[in-house]
Amino acid sequence: MKHTISVLVENHAGVLARVAGLFARRGFNIDSLAVGVTDDEKISRITIIADGTDYTLEQIEKQLNKLIDVIKVRHFENHELLTRELVLIKIACQPSQRAEVIALAEIVKAKISDITANTMTLELSDSVDRIKNFEELLRPYGIKEVVRTGSIAMQKGGVSMKL
Amino acid sequence: MAAEKMTAAQAMAMALKAEGITTVFGYPGAAICPFYDELYNAGIHHVLVRHEVNAGHAASGYARMTGRPAVAVATSGPGATNLITAIATAYMDSIPMVLITGQVSSEMIGRDVFQEADITGAAEPFVKHSYLVKNADDIAVVFKNAFYIAGSGRPGPVLIDVPFDIQKTEIEFEYPETVNIRSYKPSVEGNKLQIKRAAAAIAKSERPLICAGGGLFTANAVGLMRELAERANIPVVNTMMGLSSMPASHPLFYGMIGMHGCRAANYAINHCDLLILLGARVGDRAVTAINRLEGATVIHIDVDPAEIGKNLSVNIPVVGDLKNILAVLLTQVENYDHYEWLQQLTGEKESQDKPTVKPKDGCVNPKEFIRMLGKSLPDGTVICADVGQNQIWTCANINLENGRLLTSGGMGTMGYSVPASVGAKAASPNSEVIAICGDGSFQMEFMELATMRQHGIFSKIIVMVNNRLGMVREVQTNMYGDRQIAVALDGSPDFIKLAEAYGIPASRVTDISQAQQAIDALLAAKESYLIEVVVDENEKTIL
Numbered sequence: 001m002k003h004t005i006s007v008l009v010e011n012h013a014g015v016l017a018r019v020a021g022l023f024a025r026r027g028f029n030i031d032s033l034a035v036g037v038t039d040d041e042k043i044s045r046i047t048i049i050a051d052g053t054d055y056t057l058e059q060i061e062k063q064l065n066k067l068i069d070v071i072k073v074r075h076f077e078n079h080e081l082l083t084r085e086l087v088l089i090k091i092a093c094q095p096s097q098r099a100e101v102i103a104l105a106e107i108v109k110a111k112i113s114d115i116t117a118n119t120m121t122l123e124l125s126d127s128v129d130r131i132k133n134f135e136e137l138l139r140p141y142g143i144k145e146v147v148r149t150g151s152i153a154m155q156k157g158g159v160s161m162k163l
Numbered sequence: 164m165a166a167e168k169m170t171a172a173q174a175m176a177m178a179l180k181a182e183g184i185t186t187v188f189g190y191p192g193a194a195i196c197p198f199y200d201e202l203y204n205a206g207i208h209h210v211l212v213r214h215e216v217n218a219g220h221a222a223s224g225y226a227r228m229t230g231r232p233a234v235a236v237a238t239s240g241p242g243a244t245n246l247i248t249a250i251a252t253a254y255m256d257s258i259p260m261v262l263i264t265g266q267v268s269s270e271m272i273g274r275d276v277f278q279e280a281d282i283t284g285a286a287e288p289f290v291k292h293s294y295l296v297k298n299a300d301d302i303a304v305v306f307k308n309a310f311y312i313a314g315s316g317r318p319g320p321v322l323i324d325v326p327f328d329i330q331k332t333e334i335e336f337e338y339p340e341t342v343n344i345r346s347y348k349p350s351v352e353g354n355k356l357q358i359k360r361a362a363a364a365i366a367k368s369e370r371p372l373i374c375a376g377g378g379l380f381t382a383n384a385v386g387l388m389r390e391l392a393e394r395a396n397i398p399v400v401n402t403m404m405g406l407s408s409m410p411a412s413h414p415l416f417y418g419m420i421g422m423h424g425c426r427a428a429n430y431a432i433n434h435c436d437l438l439i440l441l442g443a444r445v446g447d448r449a450v451t452a453i454n455r456l457e458g459a460t461v462i463h464i465d466v467d468p469a470e471i472g473k474n475l476s477v478n479i480p481v482v483g484d485l486k487n488i489l490a491v492l493l494t495q496v497e498n499y500d501h502y503e504w505l506q507q508l509t510g511e512k513e514s515q516d517k518p519t520v521k522p523k524d525g526c527v528n529p530k531e532f533i534r535m536l537g538k539s540l541p542d543g544t545v546i547c548a549d550v551g552q553n554q555i556w557t558c559a560n561i562n563l564e565n566g567r568l569l570t571s572g573g574m575g576t577m578g579y580s581v582p583a584s585v586g587a588k589a590a591s592p593n594s595e596v597i598a599i600c601g602d603g604s605f606q607m608e609f610m611e612l613a614t615m616r617q618h619g620i621f622s623k624i625i626v627m628v629n630n631r632l633g634m635v636r637e638v639q640t641n642m643y644g645d646r647q648i649a650v651a652l653d654g655s656p657d658f659i660k661l662a663e664a665y666g667i668p669a670s671r672v673t674d675i676s677q678a679q680q681a682i683d684a685l686l687a688a689k690e691s692y693l694i695e696v697v698v699d700e701n702e703k704t705i706l
């Protein structure tokens with residue numbers, strides 16, 4: 001089962017290596033990992049999507065908590081979460097196809113971020129499933145490059161994950 | 164203490180003094196020279212080992228005797244990487260330790276310059292925490308935190324890597340009085356409700372059992388564990404790391420569990436209705452003995468929440484410092500009688516002892532020798548058991564009444580016993596300290612005889628000579644049709660002459676009739692002494 005884990009860590013050099021190393025060493029599979037600084041610049045937030053049983057999940061949480069630089073670990077059920085990922089997709093696109101692609105982008109609320117004589121780069125921020133779906137829709141045009149950020153997640157409603 | 168101007172190297176030495184460190188174990192090199200110069204000035208006693216790994220193992224022995232973090236020092240590159248096995252060994256057994264390494268100058272890091280090794284990276288899987296000091300002003304806080312982290316919660320090794328230029332940088336030094344690491348607050352008090360549930364489970368149980376592990380020593384809670392056992396008449400078994408927490412002849416003690424444990428202990432763990440795990444992580448070697456725990460209630464008291472439920476499912480978890488928790492638990496536990504259960508276990512214990520097998524001519528039954536040694540030891544003796552058959556012979560037969568047993572439990576690191584004995588002896592100069600090893604392990608560590616001689620740290624040594632890597636030989640005999648490869652130790656030196664070369668008197672025991680005399684000579688010796696015990700190459704580990 002996929003689990004979403006949010007980790008608040010000290011914003012030091014080497015912390016990401018420790019967290020990633022722990023996953024590798026203990027045989028936990030990471031599907032996606034995204035990291036960025038929080039409103040407090042001394043704290044970064046790592047969002048990890050990992051695959052594993054409940055036992056694995058419990059061990060992940062406990063072992064993460066043992067890392068000295070880890071301040072807080074939370075695991076969320078998917079229904080509690082607002083999950084987003086950003087993707088940039090560059091496709092082959094002849095002038096004759098532009099209108100069609102623009103229409104497609106409008107439907108999914110993607111942005112056209114760059115355009116050349118025969119390529120177009122689209123940008124979409126959405127859930128992982130919808131991003132995958134969008135990628136499939138664009139595949140027939142010829143995908144030249146895809147870059148995804150990895151998911152970030154936040155609890156729905158008024159609660160927040162603070163220290 | 165007001166801030167003082169000094170180099171970071173001097174600050175490092177001052178930090179050690181502030182932590183009460185009087186002895187360090189190490190091996191120098193250019194990258195750590197500024198710090199060594201300040202060790203010289205500060206008058207901190209430095210024990211020069213003959214290989215960095217042994218600085219780590221000696222610090223381990225020292226820390227286990229003092230209960231406080233001990234210090235090992237090495238230079239950059241190969242010096243630092245040579246420490247790694249000792250770091251991993253300490254990590255697996257939760258030994259508090261601060262390791263200080265020199266590093267190439269900051270501006271050179273990452274360029275693969277001479278003797279550069281990313282030691283914080285390389286040691287990451289085996290440290291509780293590590294620091295690469297990039298700003299000399301951080302020295303005081305880094306040292307303060309390192310000692311605190313190493314010694315608190317579940318103890319472990321902490322590595323501090325200090326680049327050469329940083330050591331030479333002038334700073335304002337003031338050692339902090341308090342520690343505040345917001346992301347590290349180990350639980351100390353146990354959950355009151357869980358303790359209450361534990362007490363209720365003890366009251367209800369007909370066949371309770373305490374499994375005592377190495378965490379009892381770390382928490383300094385051995386006495387409280389015995390009090391609990393005696394108050395409620397609960398039998399006690401040990402993991403290997405917990406050995407010597409109960410006097411061997413104690414009527415409530417039933418021995419060591421696990422694949423190398425004894426029958427009564429394994430019977431107890433499979434027939435109890437309540438298992439109380441105290442500071443025991445129940446590693447796989449211990450768990451293999453447990454095959455029918457279903458139905459039994461399990462209480463697990465440990466300082467590391469990650470250990471609870473990792474290897475065994477637990478009904479009543481209590482996270483925190485064992486000493487605090489046992490003290491609270493004792494206020495809620497009454498005197499119970501478990502007469503039938505104890506009778507049952509005693510029956511198992513009495514029937515487990517097999518008659519001593521007479522070995523072939525010119526050889527000694529090692530179990531008989533160890534039992535004889537155990538009976539001769541003065542109070543407070545520290546036994547350092549190495550790894551291999553010799554470790555199991557020692558652990559299962561030494562029967563310490565009052566003393567300490569130190570061994571590499573989690574990592575099973577050959578070459579641990581002699582350097583650990585050096586550290587233990589340095590920490591407890593008035594105790595008898597004896598390393599017991601095999602002829603294979605001894606040849607990984609005998610360079611430390613020079614350290615003993617040079618520094619007057621006179622621990623003693625018993626080498627079980629079977630001319631084999633015995634434990635591996637046994638695996639080959641049992642599982643690979645006795646096709647013995649790479650287990651014969653032909654070419655080994657005469658250990659008696661070797662000891663003599665270091666100025667250490669020695670004797671060889673080839674028949675059990677000579678054993679007591681040799682043991683008496685070893686115990687009477689004011690300085691080091693070595694006994695070589697000749698053992699049949701086909702001797703079994705258990706039975």
Ligand SMILES: Cc1ncc(C[n+]2csc(CCOP(=O)(O)OP(=O)(O)O)c2C)c(N)n1
Nearest residue numbers: 551552553575577601602603604632633634
């Ligand atoms: C550093 C290290 N290398 C290899 C091993 C694997 N190993 C475990 S026991 C053993 C044999 C030990 O031989 P010896 O020290 O002579 O003791 P004996 O088993 O004969 O008593 C070996 C090689 C180990 N535990 N540690």
